[in-house]
Amino acid sequence: MEFKTLNFHPKVAAGIEAAGYVKPTPIQAQAIPTVIEGSDVMGLAQTGTGKTAAFVLPILNRLMQGGRGYVRALVIAPTRELAEQINESIITLGGQTGLRSVTVYGGVGINPQIAKLKRGVEIVVACPGRLLDHIGQGTIDLSRLDVLVLDEADQMFDMGFFPNIRKILKHLPRKRQTLLFSATMPNEIRRLAHEVLSDPVTVQVDTVAPAVTVSHALYPVEQHLKTPLLLELLQHTDTESVLVFTRTKHRAKRLGEKLEKSGYRAASLQGNLSQNRRQAALDGFRDGTFQILVATDIAARGIDVTQVSHVVNYDIPDTPEAYIHRIGRTGRAARTGDAFTMVTGEDKLMVRAIERVLGSPLERRSLDNFDYSVAAPRKDSEFARPPRQATQRRKPGGQGTAKSKASAPKRQQSGQGAPAAGGGQPASRSSRSRRPNRRPNSGL
Numbered sequence: 001m002e003f004k005t006l007n008f009h010p011k012v013a014a015g016i017e018a019a020g021y022v023k024p025t026p027i028q029a030q031a032i033p034t035v036i037e038g039s040d041v042m043g044l045a046q047t048g049t050g051k052t053a054a055f056v057l058p059i060l061n062r063l064m065q066g067g068r069g070y071v072r073a074l075v076i077a078p079t080r081e082l083a084e085q086i087n088e089s090i091i092t093l094g095g096q097t098g099l100r101s102v103t104v105y106g107g108v109g110i111n112p113q114i115a116k117l118k119r120g121v122e123i124v125v126a127c128p129g130r131l132l133d134h135i136g137q138g139t140i141d142l143s144r145l146d147v148l149v150l151d152e153a154d155q156m157f158d159m160g161f162f163p164n165i166r167k168i169l170k171h172l173p174r175k176r177q178t179l180l181f182s183a184t185m186p187n188e189i190r191r192l193a194h195e196v197l198s199d200p201v202t203v204q205v206d207t208v209a210p211a212v213t214v215s216h217a218l219y220p221v222e223q224h225l226k227t228p229l230l231l232e233l234l235q236h237t238d239t240e241s242v243l244v245f246t247r248t249k250h251r252a253k254r255l256g257e258k259l260e261k262s263g264y265r266a267a268s269l270q271g272n273l274s275q276n277r278r279q280a281a282l283d284g285f286r287d288g289t290f291q292i293l294v295a296t297d298i299a300a301r302g303i304d305v306t307q308v309s310h311v312v313n314y315d316i317p318d319t320p321e322a323y324i325h326r327i328g329r330t331g332r333a334a335r336t337g338d339a340f341t342m343v344t345g346e347d348k349l350m351v352r353a354i355e356r357v358l359g360s361p362l363e364r365r366s367l368d369n370f371d372y373s374v375a376a377p378r379k380d381s382e383f384a385r386p387p388r389q390a391t392q393r394r395k396p397g398g399q400g401t402a403k404s405k406a407s408a409p410k411r412q413q414s415g416q417g418a419p420a421a422g423g424g425q426p427a428s429r430s431s432r433s434r435r436p437n438r439r440p441n442s443g444l
């Protein structure tokens with residue numbers, strides 16, 4: 001199928017061209033005609049499938065007809081990063097349409113948002129909490145809404161946003177088009193879908209299986225050897241842009257610092273960074289200032305970094321869904337990507353659960369020249385023991401990425417940057433040397 005056959009308004013078609021999209025992705029091919037027809041849609045699609053444009057394009061098309069200067073489309077998303085990303089898609093795809101959009105989320109001043117809303121916008125992309133603030137203050141009028149989108153509904157549920165969403169729904173006209181997107185469909189989402197959607201059409205791609213372009217591997221290792229193994233992996237793998245996941249904010253921060261000390265352009269992204277620092281880390285990762293971003297699941301939600309070549313699970317995620325969500329960041333929209341997961345003996349059950357969901361066993365690999373026999377340090381250091389569950393406790397002084405940005409060279413070329421302590425610099429594409437081997441008898 002070609003975009004041409006979807007008969008978009010010429011100004012929307014110009015946006016598709018500006019974005020460089022040639023063919024609709026499978027979710028777009030399924031969803032766009034249905035949304036254009038005006039049906040409610042339940043979209044089962046994970047990030048990386050092109051789901052954003054699947055709702056943005058038909059919304060822009062719809063808004064080309066009818067009034068301007070009041071809110072006609074509302075997209076609710078779980079995180080500010082995702083909200084920004086959706087807004088960027090709207091700006092790119094709607095560049096010729098004259099339609100205006102605004103993002104609405106907490107952690108930044110409310111007044112600029114109020115000013116934009118006052119000047120008149122047709123599209124609002126919002127996180128639930130701040131949107132309710134605007135509703136409470138009377139600074140947003142949603143009474144003439146045409147379309148509502150609930151994006152990443154499963155994440156919104158996980159983050160405890162459903163009560164707020166139900167409050168928001170009370171301020172929306174009953175007669176509207178509603179689109180709900182979710183990577184997974186647990187009972188709670190089904191219930192919400194039943195409440196908000198009327199006679200929906202379900203569109204679905206890759207419900208559980210991650211993008212086929214991603215190759216997965218497990219690296220069995222003892223807890224205290226994870227960091228040296230990561231350094232070794234980075235040195236001997238052809239990586240462009242690596243997203244590393246840790247279980248806790250503290251581990252993300254510490255690992256980011258360790259990687260930086262080893263000569264990598266690395267930053268960490270944790271839930272309690274200020275919005276400016278989060279944005280600096282994300283922008284730096286996107287523009288290549290940082291090659292490696294270390295993040296927790298919550299902090300990484302909504303990250304769209306199309307060029308992510310590798311996802312490394314430094315700590316295995318808590319659920320198979322989280323695994324699929326994490327690796328959704330690599331192999332996006334038909335690019336190829338690798339997903340490495342470090343596993344210890346304690347991760348056996350989760351490995352089995354992930355393999356069940358993927359429908360096949362994951363390949364076990366080991367590195368040839370890596371010394372797996374190094375004993376754990378006597379001292380009970382952070383990285384020598386399994387991570388604790390994330391806590392809500394705030395640490396005084398905040399946690400930073402600004403330092404790493406300031407000291408990071410722009411692009412680390414061969415021969416530049418600090419030599420690595422036990423790691424060295426990332427190998428260039430041509431210097432890929434030892435390929436990791438299969439490790440058939442790992443016990444995991």
Ligand code: AMP
Nearest residue numbers: 021023024025047048049050051052333
């Ligand atoms: P999403 O799943 O919406 O986060 O999109 C994943 C990535 O795919 C984004 O970087 C989009 O810009 C890109 N993308 C979306 N639709 C297409 C398309 N039809 N052709 C090529 N890339 C696309």
